[in-house]
Amino acid sequence: MSAALSSEVTADLRTIVGDQWVITDPVRLLAYESDGLTAYRRPPGAVVLPADTDEVSQVMARLAHAEVPVVPRGAGTGLSGGALAGSDAVILATPRMNRIVHVDPENRLALLQPGVINADLTEAARPHGLYYAPDPSSQSACTIGGNVAENAGGPHCLKYGVTSRYVTGLTVVLYDGEVLRLGGLGRDSAGYDLTGVFIGSEGCFGIATEIEVRLLPIPQATRTLLAMFDRLEDAGEAVSAIVARGLLPAALEIIDRETIQAVEASIFAAGYPVDVEAALVIEFDGIEAGLDFEAEEAEGCCWEKGAREVRRARSERERLGLWKGRKNAFGAFGRVAPDLLVQDATVPRTRLPEVLRAISEIGHRYGLRLANVFHAGDGNLHPNILFDRTDEDELARVEQASREIMAVCVAAGGTITGEHGVGLDKRGYMRLVHSRDVLEVMRATKKAFDPWGGMNPGKVLP
Amino acid sequence: MNSPGVALADALSGQRDLLLTCVHCGLCLPACPTYVRLHDENDSPRGRLYLMRAVVEGRIDPAAEAFQTHIDRCLGCRACEPVCPAGVEYGTLLEHARAVAVTARPRPWFIRTLLGVFQRPGRTRTVMRLSRWLRASGLAGLGAWVFPRRWHTLRMGLAMLSASGGGKLRRLGRRRRAALPEAPVGPPDAYSALLDTDEEDELRPARVGLLSGCVQAGLFERVNDATGRVLKANGFAAVTPSAQGCCGALHGHAGDLEGARALARVNIAAFEGADVETVVVNAAGCGAAMKGYAQLLADDAEFATRAAAMTEKIVDISEILVRYGMRQGASVPARVTYDAPCHLLHAQGVAEAPLEMLRSIPQLELVELNGSAECCGGAGLYGITQGELGGAIGSDKVDAILETKAEAVATGNPGCMMHIGAWLRFRGARIETIHPVELVDESYRRGGLY
Numbered sequence: 001m002s003a004a005l006s007s008e009v010t011a012d013l014r015t016i017v018g019d020q021w022v023i024t025d026p027v028r029l030l031a032y033e034s035d036g037l038t039a040y041r042r043p044p045g046a047v048v049l050p051a052d053t054d055e056v057s058q059v060m061a062r063l064a065h066a067e068v069p070v071v072p073r074g075a076g077t078g079l080s081g082g083a084l085a086g087s088d089a090v091i092l093a094t095p096r097m098n099r100i101v102h103v104d105p106e107n108r109l110a111l112l113q114p115g116v117i118n119a120d121l122t123e124a125a126r127p128h129g130l131y132y133a134p135d136p137s138s139q140s141a142c143t144i145g146g147n148v149a150e151n152a153g154g155p156h157c158l159k160y161g162v163t164s165r166y167v168t169g170l171t172v173v174l175y176d177g178e179v180l181r182l183g184g185l186g187r188d189s190a191g192y193d194l195t196g197v198f199i200g201s202e203g204c205f206g207i208a209t210e211i212e213v214r215l216l217p218i219p220q221a222t223r224t225l226l227a228m229f230d231r232l233e234d235a236g237e238a239v240s241a242i243v244a245r246g247l248l249p250a251a252l253e254i255i256d257r258e259t260i261q262a263v264e265a266s267i268f269a270a271g272y273p274v275d276v277e278a279a280l281v282i283e284f285d286g287i288e289a290g291l292d293f294e295a296e297e298a299e300g301c302c303w304e305k306g307a308r309e310v311r312r313a314r315s316e317r318e319r320l321g322l323w324k325g326r327k328n329a330f331g332a333f334g335r336v337a338p339d340l341l342v343q344d345a346t347v348p349r350t351r352l353p354e355v356l357r358a359i360s361e362i363g364h365r366y367g368l369r370l371a372n373v374f375h376a377g378d379g380n381l382h383p384n385i386l387f388d389r390t391d392e393d394e395l396a397r398v399e400q401a402s403r404e405i406m407a408v409c410v411a412a413g414g415t416i417t418g419e420h421g422v423g424l425d426k427r428g429y430m431r432l433v434h435s436r437d438v439l440e441v442m443r444a445t446k447k448a449f450d451p452w453g454g455m456n457p458g459k460v461l462p
Numbered sequence: 463m464n465s466p467g468v469a470l471a472d473a474l475s476g477q478r479d480l481l482l483t484c485v486h487c488g489l490c491l492p493a494c495p496t497y498v499r500l501h502d503e504n505d506s507p508r509g510r511l512y513l514m515r516a517v518v519e520g521r522i523d524p525a526a527e528a529f530q531t532h533i534d535r536c537l538g539c540r541a542c543e544p545v546c547p548a549g550v551e552y553g554t555l556l557e558h559a560r561a562v563a564v565t566a567r568p569r570p571w572f573i574r575t576l577l578g579v580f581q582r583p584g585r586t587r588t589v590m591r592l593s594r595w596l597r598a599s600g601l602a603g604l605g606a607w608v609f610p611r612r613w614h615t616l617r618m619g620l621a622m623l624s625a626s627g628g629g630k631l632r633r634l635g636r637r638r639r640a641a642l643p644e645a646p647v648g649p650p651d652a653y654s655a656l657l658d659t660d661e662e663d664e665l666r667p668a669r670v671g672l673l674s675g676c677v678q679a680g681l682f683e684r685v686n687d688a689t690g691r692v693l694k695a696n697g698f699a700a701v702t703p704s705a706q707g708c709c710g711a712l713h714g715h716a717g718d719l720e721g722a723r724a725l726a727r728v729n730i731a732a733f734e735g736a737d738v739e740t741v742v743v744n745a746a747g748c749g750a751a752m753k754g755y756a757q758l759l760a761d762d763a764e765f766a767t768r769a770a771a772m773t774e775k776i777v778d779i780s781e782i783l784v785r786y787g788m789r790q791g792a793s794v795p796a797r798v799t800y801d802a803p804c805h806l807l808h809a810q811g812v813a814e815a816p817l818e819m820l821r822s823i824p825q826l827e828l829v830e831l832n833g834s835a836e837c838c839g840g841a842g843l844y845g846i847t848q849g850e851l852g853g854a855i856g857s858d859k860v861d862a863i864l865e866t867k868a869e870a871v872a873t874g875n876p877g878c879m880m881h882i883g884a885w886l887r888f889r890g891a892r893i894e895t896i897h898p899v900e901l902v903d904e905s906y907r908r909g910g911l912y
């Protein structure tokens with residue numbers, strides 16, 4: 001595999017997609033040398049931007065013939081280095097495939113191309129009283145194709161579940177250009193659930209060129225609470241108490257002091273108090289009746305666990321403000337440090353307090369600034385390590401601390417990724433969580449879709 | 463690395479901290495009109511920042527075709543700034559990047575000539591006189607009509623000139639006028655505060671400075687006159703110091719930072735001489751540039767403090783009227799839509815004031831414009847220099863305007879008025895392009911306020 005990219009190949013790509021949709025100028029390739037995780041940087045051999053399934057199929061067949069690997073890329077907002085290709089490989093980017101083919105309100109389905117932006121789908125469904133539930137924090141920019149590849153989650157996945165629950169059919173192009181149609185029309189087809197297998201395959205099986213998703217009716221009403229704590233662990237315990245009480249919030253998010261300060265210094269300042277150790281965002285949605293009861297119960301749990309203050313969003317505007325602050329937290333760290341590494345481990349919810357303590361201890365030991373902003377209800381942690389990549393000593397400490405954080409999470413019965421994917425960043429941790437046999441089954445599954453090994457090589461599997 | 467590279471390293475290295483605030487999250491991509499249309503990450507804010515950073519790090523030469531093209535192709539609309547969680551000061555970085563891009567490769571002659579013209583008030587006046595003659599004689603309109611599309615620069619320039627001619631305000635809403643009862647006209651001292659602000663108690667300035675501008679004074683004198691009348695009707699005496707000149711926005715955007723600084727110094731001195739605490743600007747691009755004087759002259763020992771003081775004084779015409787409240791005029795029962803100038807909405811963060819100002823006009827039917835927050839493609843000289851892309855963006859804007867079925871589109875910036883006006887003409891649409899303050903002025907005129 002991996003012959004060098006020849007000019008004949010790129011010339012053929014230009015013939016297939018049109019001259020302007022192939023990028024080979026080394027200066028222009030720099031923009032594609034990293035995704036949302038800048039710790040990894042490698043410019044691709046070329047970038048190709050096809051318009052539809054047919055062009056993707058032709059491009060892939062040509063690249064397979066030349067034995068050139070392919071890496072799919074949506075908006076490049078990923079946080080595991082999954083959309084990176086080496087100089088011997090080609091990035092197949094999907095932004096031109098941004099058409100919503102149709103929204104079918106009767107069947108509550110939508111058919112779309114992979115380059116459609118997550119938030120745009122919800123916008124298109126809104127006139128029908130519908131929306132698309134998975135809401136990654138980057139939803140204003142990330143693409144559905146990328147969401148399928150990473151099996152993306154988001155704050156509201158606590159109640160609604162992740163991407164796999166909403167994708168009902170796929171058109172997939174394999175490395176040799178073959179086009180497969182999996183599932184469709186809102187239900188699984190007979191036989192093995194290949195749609196389910198494909199979701200979360202991180203671009204290693206093929207590329208989805210048409211995606212059918214299920215839409216949900218927009219909830220009638222919401223209640224959003226903001227509880228402030230003087231100890232991060234107390235916030236973690238409040239989360240467990242809320243779930244133990246049998247409540248099912250749509251979202252339970254914890255934002256720590258460092259994050260609050262970054263957000264409040266940004267243009268998305270939402271009025272989070274900057275002197276608390278943790279803020280817990282609790283949201284309930286559904287039919288109006290009963291919401292107040294749930295909100296009061298949750299509030300009770302917060303007081304019980306030592307909350308300093310509990311506020312309620314008094315208007316939709318205030319609610320959206322709170323969410324804007326939460327969803328822009330990652331970018332807001334740019335004000336604090338030039339680089340950041342966001343981890344994505346999941347632990348059993350009940351172990352949150354102790355794991356948080358251990359993570360903070362690791363940060364102290366390595367002299368690193370850590371910020372926590374995470375989907376507490378799912379036990380999905382996102383410790384952000386703030387650093388400057390030009391400081392090599394610091395970079396080394398970041399890698400070491402990162403590894404220790406992972407080990408702590410796994411030891412607590414957790415796993416190495418909640419929603420960002422394994423990509424390049426967490427390949428090394430795969431053996432921490434999977435047995436040799438499981439990895440063999442994964443390898444065999446990969447082979448079933450990509451026997452040539454041309455799709456996104458060097459990712460996911462150790 | 464050759465000398466332009468060193469120059470950029472110098473120009474941009476001072477901005478290294480600004481560059482490093484970008485964490486590459488990608489949230490700016492969908493906000494960028496060029497990325498949305500070209501789909502190349504190099505034509506996104508994140509991609510352009512990465513190119514700038516690559517120059518600072520010495521990885522690429524600023525004379526490289528790719529750097530030149532992608533930096534050039536930025537509209538400078540700054541729609542990326544309000545969506546950036548890290549608060550990257552993109553506009554400032556772009557101007558520095560442009561400064562080095564032009565050092566590495568000079569601009570085409572006509573851009574240099576044009577910037578040179580605006581550098582000197584005398585030259586500006588001469589060129590404006592000639593332009594008005596071309597406009598009044600109908601030659602501009604004729605040229606835009608007869609010249610072939612491949613002569614884009616000339617054709618677009620003439621079309622924009624022709625479009626600057628002004629709308630038939632007196633005819634607006636005439637058909638519906640008789641059917642509706644006249645709303646009462648507000649008494650001279652009845653300034654109704656339109657927005658709840660903390661400044662209600664603040665003293666209403668009796669005297670304000672007014673920027674005449676270069677293009678505004680030369681081609682949009684009627685807008686300046688309307689601004690003066692509306693200010694006066696609301697109790698503000700407007701003074702226009704004769705020593706003032708072009709604000710320097712075009713120079714800054716084109717990378718001629720020294721030219722921009724020289725003009726900024728002239729204006730600062732001119733308005734200091736006028737002894738006013740508030741300077742009213744009716745052109746969004748100029749307002750944004752003047753609110754940026756503090757940053758532009760931050761390293762100027764003599765002017766840094768004065769520039770900062772000047773920045774504090776700048777307000778858009780809509781801001782001052784809405785902040786202190788404004789009188790009500792007679793009804794203008796026209797169907798009007800509003801296009802937000804990027805340099806008002808994104809660069810100055812003024813979103814509501816122009817809309818409030820328009821809503822204050824009795825019986826004016828204000829229809830929402832789809833994509834009002836997106837650039838019209840005019841972007842200073844962009845509509846002329848980047849014909850194809852500027853045209854595509856302008857054409858989308860016209861589609862949205864036609865969809866509203868409005869009689870007029872209001873927008874508070876001469877560049878936008880001319881670019882939108884030119885594209886409306888190319889499409890044969892009979893829709894007036896006007897400044898929002900012209901509508902207020904017309905409402906006052908109909909109400910007999912003057």
